[in-house]
Amino acid sequence: xxxxxxxxxxxxxxxxxxxxxxxxxxxxxxxxxxxxxxxxxxxxxxxxxxxxxxxxxxxxxxxxxxxxxxxxxxxxxxxxxxxxxxxxxxxxxxxxxxxxxxxxxxxxxxxxxxxxxxxxxxxxxxxxxxxxxxxxxxxxxxxxxxxxxxxxxxxxxxxxxxxxxxxxxxxx
Ligand code: SF4
Ligand code: SF4
Numbered sequence: 589x590x591x592x593x594x595x596x597x598x599x600x601x602x603x604x605x606x607x608x609x610x611x612x613x614x615x616x617x618x619x620x621x622x623x624x625x626x627x628x629x630x631x632x633x634x635x636x637x638x639x640x641x642x643x644x645x646x647x648x649x650x651x652x653x654x655x656x657x658x659x660x661x662x663x664x665x666x667x668x669x670x671x672x673x674x675x676x677x678x679x680x681x682x683x684x685x686x687x688x689x690x691x692x693x694x695x696x697x698x699x700x701x702x703x704x705x706x707x708x709x710x711x712x713x714x715x716x717x718x719x720x721x722x723x724x725x726x727x728x729x730x731x732x733x734x735x736x737x738x739x740x741x742x743x744x745x746x747x748x749x750x751x752x753x754x755x756x757x758x759x760x
Contacts, residue, residue, distance in 0.1 A: 596648050601660035602626050604645055607676045608665070612637035617715070618679045646673070662690060664710075672707040673697055682712045694720055702744045707737075721746040 605624040609617040623631045630636050646666035647653045659665045663684035665676040675685050675694060685694060698708040698720040710718040710725075719726040719737060726749040728737060734755075740748035 595651065598629070598648065599660075600627075601658060602629055603659040603663070603678060604643060604665050605630065605640075607678060608643065608667075610637060610639060612639055617676075617711075618713070656689070664690075672701055672709070675708070675710040677710065677712040679713050685710055695722075698722060702746060705744075707739070709737075719746075719749045721749070 602624055605621045607618055615621050625631055645659060647657045663678045663681040667674045699722045701708055702722055708720040715730045717728045717731045728751050731751050735751050736754045738750050738752050739746045
């Protein structure tokens with residue numbers, strides 16, 4: 589999407605133009621933007637929406653993530669939310685995150701995240717959510733806009749995860 593980050597550049601990568609939803613264009617997640625030429629980039633670069641201009645994937649801004657994490661190579665886009673880290677899969681290769689070294693490193697983020705109430709989720713085909721934790725990956729299916737993920741904790745360790753209606757109160 590962008591090419592003017594401080595020290596890194598999108599170069600040949602255009603994956604966010606596929607995996608991200610763009611509200612201003614009514615473009616759903618996981619389908620190519622009609623303005624994207626996967627080889628040449630954005631065809632309306634001078635006039636692309638503000639949300640495209642503002643977007644920076646985590647690889648672009650975090651130099652601790654080396655070249656193998658570049659979305660064009662990894663086949664997923666890393667983003668952040670209020671809750672933590674999101675791994676947004678290319679629907680053409682939805683299991684790319686399970687390959688090494690990715691899976692082990694993503695698990696490490698989940699382990700250290702548990703100490704700080706930071707979650708790591710994989711968003712894959714059809715909006716399916718997988719919560720990665722210290723011991724296992726919880727496949728939670730599709731989480732609707734009126735739903736939320738509830739983690740059951742033992743100390744800081746996640747021992748279960750479920751999806752409930754957003755209006756449902758926490759269990760005591
Ligand atoms: S996914 Fe990241 S590196 Fe790739 S085009 Fe988008 S912002 Fe640039
Ligand atoms: S408008 Fe341009 S930058 Fe935005 S999603 Fe489409 S191709 Fe990508």
